[in-house]
Amino acid sequence: MTTLNPSPTGLQPILNPQAHHAPGNFITKYIFSTDHKIIAIQFMFTTLLMMIVGGVLALAVRWQLAFPWESMPIVGPWLFAAEGGQISPEFYTMLFTMHATVMIFLVIIPILAGTFGNLLIPLMIGADDMAFPRLNMLSYWFMWPAIACFGMSFAYAGGPAAGWTSYPILADLAQAAPGSGTAQTLWLLGVTFIGFSSMMGSINYMTTIINMRAPGMTFFRLPMTIWGLFITAILQAFALPVLTAGGFMQVTDRLLGTCFFYPSGLVINNAAPTVGGGQALLWQHLFWFYSHPAVYIMLLPVMGMVSDMLSCMCRKPLFGYKPMVISMSAIASLGFIVWGHHMYTSGMNPAVGMAFMVATMMIALPSAVKTFNWTATIWGGKVEFNTVTLNCIAFLSMFIVGGLSGIFMAAVPVDVYFHDTYFIVAHFHYVLFGATLFGVFAAIHFWFPKMFGRMMNEKLGKTHFVLTFIGANGTFFPMHFLGMQGMPRRYADPYLHGYLEHLLPMNQFMTISAIVMGFAQILLFINIFYSMFFGPKAGRNPWNATTLEWTTPSPPGHGNFDFIPMVYHGPNEYAVVNGDKDFLMQTEKECLPSNETVATNTLDET
């Protein structure tokens, strides 16, 4: 047994820690594993692979916007031989549909809940695994039918072409457009599979967090990461069934002619469907009832992780732990009543739009509170500028922009102009790429030693960060201007319209930035694969962090803890006097507060 470094006190050794966890052979250990850490790693590699796919699709979209109807260098003639190397407008719609689908359903959601949820929940609450390890394994393996459906939809059925929002009638009637046929059915099937996967995950996370916390780990001693993942799991569990139901309705519309979503009297391709009586608006309500909370599903875990990482990297307790928890809960509950802000121009009852507007304005408040708290956490800290810190600050800096542009669109009259223009695209890329992905990059660097027992390379990490940060701002910031000038999204050739003709140079600039950003990701992959095998070995606690996962060996064996963890404090006790250290692990009983903070250290005793 390796010695603990630094040695936590108050831990009682488990005599034979891995006794009830059979190691098994290669297949049961690495492929059909029920160990949450292996499942996390499986999720990580799968989602990073999908990130490459989604990224390539994005570059193809950007290529068309910068050099419309020109053949892509090298890949163009090979991919689109039939069109002479050109991207056709049909194919363009499929490209951005698949880009968004892959990024949202196969990258952002599973990388957060799947990778970090799996890795961190048992480790941080002091459990030996998830409550339902087999369900956990299934939740990973359900990603593959989803990937297969999306892949078949794209490669064999011609590709779905109704956007990731899948609005009827385009998505509901096979004859509505090329790409509305079998491809769309497969797409819906894929979303359903990924929904099952998330659902299994979220049930598992909720059960584990509620039932399997180590002795002394009260709710208000949970690390913020766990709060983020916990609240996300609750959101998933309540919102997802609505999308699943909507998806089934769309499938029966398509296959059985139930017409939930299409009204009578349509004339599509000179033919009228013989039935009707539905309403397209219904889909939007069902879809956004899930997909608005989903945007927080894509963000809350990162908010949690960044809180913990920032506090560690600044060697300071998190500023306002309880307000942070409260504002997360507020975001989650308000998140359920603001879905209508995606529908201000949709033709729903305008009075309802007003109610949604007030609620949406209010949801900006907890986001603001969190931003102030993070800044206050840095204030007075001892900041170490390593890759983790840099990515966390990028998260913060870009989240501010994404949050502020949200206010423009929350204002209904202004949104009437900005809706479905590039302003929206700027907004959600600042939040989803700018905030979420930078948070994920930080988290990968931070918890890499727990996954593989080795540290990542700082030089590569910093270069990757700088190129990505510059590339991301260069790509996404000008989108605000495109939106101001009224460029609608999802246009294969905006320059057809007189008032947009002059936007070509700006789009070219953005595309070049996007290419820089895309290629920068190669560094991340090199870093991961290189460090996995050759990185310097990490001890138990390379960051001098305080939470439970750092009391385990790196990487922990099947069964996690070689000691029974007992928890005595909240999660972020930095800047205390504790021998020659400035931090107090959650398992350490003694505490020598630096000044008169005795009271605060026992604040969460309840």
Place this chain on the structure above:
Amino acid sequence: MGKGWCLFFLFWPVAAVVSCAMAPFVGWSFPYDNAQAASNLGIRIDDLFYIILIVTAIVFVGTQAVLVYALWRGANNREERATNVHGNHKLELIWSIIPGAILLFLAIYQMNIWADFRIKKYYPEAAVKDPLAEVTARQFEWRFRYPAIGKKLQQKPQPDDLYSVNELHVPFGKPVMIQLRSDDVQHSFFLPALRIKQDALPGLQIPVWFEANKPGTYDLVCAELCGWGHYKMKAHVIVQSEDEYQAYLKNLTQKQFYDGLGKIAAKETGTESEAVE
């Protein structure tokens, strides 16, 4: 090295502010060379936009500056330990109440504009009584149906209705209303210069009113993904004086009912309109 990173993080908000300040001068602002909105409601929307812009700009500059300053201090921190604070109730209260109040103000402030734009009770009466035209979106074009001169727009197409494709004529200086429909999938009626946008939903007829305030030819585009040809739903709205508008309608009538023998075909025949496509 830490200070270098602070400058790195300082650089980009500065670049953002500079490019935003530049925007109106280099044509990166509202369409048609940053011109004022071409509708009265649009001008009010612009004003609201600028109010929010001022508020958010202050917050943006403030938060980014504090962030970089906090980093700067953190990079220079020579203390053995960081300061041990867990929070501050007073501060928390201040920075919840102030943004809360600002957001609430913005929410209430804009209600009038929204009501005037979308709530039927507040629509201009004249426009409601006498809709200008029916606008039908379909893959991938805009169709317009006007009532015959001197008549009112009927729900059902009439034999003497006037039709045009991808060109809508509108008089300026008075509120007009159109009835928006879609024949097939969802589309969205987007007039950037007038700051008007409304989705066209199959199965519904949605009234949209606006008041153009200066003559000109404006782009009408589709803002809701409607299939592969979404980007090419290219149409124009031609805003002209009432006289010119009437002349246009006369001209349209002439063209549509001209029987090739120098006569305007009798409106009574009632079949011509079917033939026009």
